[in-house]
Amino acid sequence: MDDKSDLLGEAHKILAENPPQPMPPKATCRDGYTRDHYMVEAKRKYDFWGWLSLLTGINARPVEVTFQCTKCGDVIEVSRDPRILEQNW
Ligand SMILES: [Zn+2]
DSSP states (O other): OOHHHHHHHHHHHHHHHSOOOOOOOOOOOTTOOOTTSTTEEEEEEOOHHHHHHHHTTOOOOOSEEEEEETTTOOEEEEEOOHHHHHHTO
């Protein structure tokens, strides 16, 4: 019994079952800026209650955040991800 070839066979089996996933392309505008770039503005969209809170001076949580490049105007990402919304109060 050859332990080494056994291990290799095992590795091949694991790789065949779980092929490495390609990284999802990072969203950028035509300048190559990501949503974290300082030229990229996070535009917050609020619902009725959000606006009401803002009008009465209370900080409101947006319902949607649009990341738009202030240089070329490209929309990089529109997010309703709660984690993103939390970061963009
Ligand atoms: Zn741009």
